[in-house]
Amino acid sequence: MPKDRLEPEDHGEAVALFRSEVIGALTRRDLDHGELRAELRALADRAYRPPDADATRRYSVPTLERWYYAYRQGGLAALRPTPRSDRGRARGLTPEQRQLLCDIRREHPSASAALILRTLVA
Structure with missing residues (x-):
């Protein structure tokens, strides 16, 4: 048809x-x-x-x-939309910041990403 x-x-x-x-x-x-x-x-x-x-x-x-x-x-x-040049990579975090986030996540596995972010920003 x-x-x-x-x-x-x-x-x-x-x-x-x-x-x-x-x-x-x-x-x-x-x-x-x-x-x-x-x-x-x-x-x-x-x-x-x-x-x-x-x-x-x-x-x-x-x-x-x-x-x-x-x-x-x-x-x-x-x-047409173009793919981001930083697609698949962490944006704006230093290696130290990434390590800190990983450490926090390991110590507090039940904490949400939003809670971790609020804690770090405060």
Whole structure:
């Protein structure tokens, strides 16, 4: 049975299609800088439901502007999310901090990560 709509092949494509739907009307118009800013503000005031999300969310003007210029330069492919460069590695912890967290966890195995964090920050 033919489909009226194409289905995204993967999550990255679904995200790119979603982003293009959010900014789509802007990409088909010639806007000067002031008009673009006003249109982006209007889009930022709306709530959107991203792919595979249970709740709606809003996007900031800088995020929408980044999507707009990415699309203008690279089309739909430029709207795909890119993996983090630090994926799979601890972020922002020194070896000493990592060791301290491991030691605390060994001494208090029932303590939650949130409790350990609150204790360290206090």
